[in-house]
Amino acid sequence: MPDQLLQIGRRLLQAVPSVIGIVIISFALTRALPGDPAVYFAGAMADEESIAEVRQALGLDRSLVEQFFIYVSNLLQGDLGLSLNTGLPVLEELLTRLPASLELTFTGLGLAVLIAVPLGMLAATRPGSWIDHLCRVLVTAGVSLPTFFTGLFLIYIFYFLLGWAPSPLGRLDILYLPPPHVTGFYLIDSLLAGDSETFWAALRQLVLPAFTLGLFALAPIARMTRASMLSALGSEYVRTARANGLSHRKVLFTYAFRNAALPLLTTLGMVFSFLLGANVLVEKVFAWPGIGLFAIEALVASDYAAVQGFVLSMALLFVVVNLMIDLLLTLIDPRVSMSD
């Protein structure tokens, strides 16, 4: 175990150069954006003089090198700067919005896994059957339907026509107040506060966007499950296991699925990453106050601090996710080692 801790430490150290690189690149790229934040934030009627004043107030009249060192020294003190677009410190924004996005992403991903993995397995064990075709249809739909379309479609059916879903107004309907902040995940926080009313309200709001996201995530997971299960089922160890008269169940889960789980887990890591990106459109359609929406609005306004903070937090999140996936892999398969 200390050996493993050491390896985790080493992995974290390895992430340091990439984070430094990301800090530099995100700084340079935001500066390379063609927009001029001073003009944007000086307001509708600002003349040259007031634009210059705003530029000075934002520190944008200094040289790029100077700006960079100010940024880095603030960063080291945990100060990510102020988002001009929302008027709040970037750190505060990230801390309130990241849980919103993560809650949605995890729920969406969870739904996708719950549907896609059994579906993929069934499709692999019965190739050519109706369930295999269903799998194919769902995969094609998931890949080819843009999330904003699925989102609007679901809203139209379940909210607008049937009236089953609550109004698509973000994390909670108008009549509810957010539960006391502990984790930022409303589902968890409301349970911690023992407030089942708010829990159900938050859950109801979550259903449609999570399904939208889930349908999108379902495709790669189901495909990957099916493909890797097929190859595992056709392998020699499965044949041997069958020949030795092991039960169908044992062969399927212990031998085939465990081996198929490796590529599946790697795929899950990737799906999680791009779901955070795909969130943007879902967030927009469902008025979900998440991080994707924040980033897009910041980009449109050339809101440097916000864009940099977003890129940085995403980079850190990726480092953590990859690390966790690697750790899980070693647990599933002892042959995988983190030392290289």
Next chain:
Amino acid sequence: MQRRNFLKTAVLGAATLPFLRYLPAEAASRAGTLVVVVGNNINSLDLHRKGTNRPSYQVTVNIYDRLVRFGVKTTADGSLAYDSTKIEPEVAESWQWSADRKSITFKLNPKAKFWDGSPVTAQDVKWSFDRAVSLGGFPAVQMKAGSMTKPEQFVVIDDMTFRIDIPAPSKLTLPDLAVPIPFIINSKVAKANASKDDPWATEYLHKNPAGSGAYKIARWDPGQQFVYQLNEDWALGPKPGIKRVIVREVPSASTRRALTERGDADLYMGIPAKDSKELAAKGKVSISGAPIDNCLHVLALNLKYKPFDNMKVRQAIAFALPYKEIVQAAAYGRGEPMYGGKQATPADITWPQPFPYDTDLAKAKALLAEAGMADGFETTLSYNLGLAEWQEPTALLIQESLGKIGIKVTLDKIPGANWRTASLVEKRLPMHMENFGGWLNYPDYYFFWAYKYGHLFNSSNYKNPEVEALVDSTLHMETTDPQYAENVKRMIAIAFEEVPRIPLYQPYLDAAMQKDVSGYASWFHRQLDVRGIQKA
């Protein structure tokens, strides 16, 4: 933080409507509560702060008072709109011009009280106005339009008497006091929270307003919603009918429309023309709106680039635009036509008024030939992706139509963040769309911003010594001056003839609301003024 603030406010002021963790089911009928959906987020509760965005202006409108305000009129189609000609008392009970018309003295209304119960005094007004001219940025520019630039111009005579001195008489000073900028802050509270680095308490007022207005901010969840709570003690106008207003930010226009049609939203501010037209046809919700005063959507031709320096070429283009189609396809009929004027010179000083151009390709071709460009030329037409809703279809229609007279147009899409820099600051777009609207409803004010050389909205780089002189002499002139109408007519005549800006139409500002909502008025600041709204 927000939650704590909210609780504080709730304990202080909202004894009548306690916020529970969730509201009881009977409140779901939402009597007394107005749910508003908007597309943009606010980023500050303080308009004077640097970087405060346009949607945030509505907060200032509803939670702060000003010395004076504009009245409200009923338009021809029964909608309500502000009346630029009627100035009413708000914090000022009465006012008196000096004989030389270089100063106005305001008597403050003793009924004006801040939320903490203290009276609104002349010291508060002075501190707030000093702040508006000192913090720079847009507030200073707008104050300057009313000839107010320096703190010395604001004089406290006694607690309840306040005077503004201006260097020369101007008709713009009084109306400029009714725009959102010169709002009155509780200076005692603000000063107690100011610091040496931040003498104007911008950090504090950013999140903690201190005003006297009809509504207070009960909570603000950035990026999601903010909630107005009625100030029961407000006595500076008819008592507002709504106890609480929840303004929810919903970024997707389709979702906003669905919420409105389902009846979950009471009011939808700033509805796109397409939805406005369709919802009006369905008849389930009512649409209220008026043409935006002093505002035009125009095609601007940049005189810095050939051949737009040639007046004949500009006129040719003005005769080649498909005006009718643009009003139909881009504005969905929600635009006042600005083409087909009958005379080459204006009959009156109405502004905006139709220009003497209409779609006439033969005439356009003849004018191009006169300019020596019978074979046409190539150019680019730039438009703002942030306003693609109307600019994109307009651009396509223009491209097609100009192609018919031999002008080959390449479309150039510019992202919203870069638009202002390219079009207004650097003024480097040869042919582009522009949508300036002046807050103060005078033609000369429009010309000041859009036709004077070097001024921000003159993105055409148009320069005409006669216009410069006319605007300078007219801008502060009283409208009753006999010279005024003469000057304005001459300005408009020049704009007719030289067309550096070709008007396409005058846009509408529309809102959709449930049938039980009444009293909505459209304002020059294009924000929601909750005070007049009733809900049955």
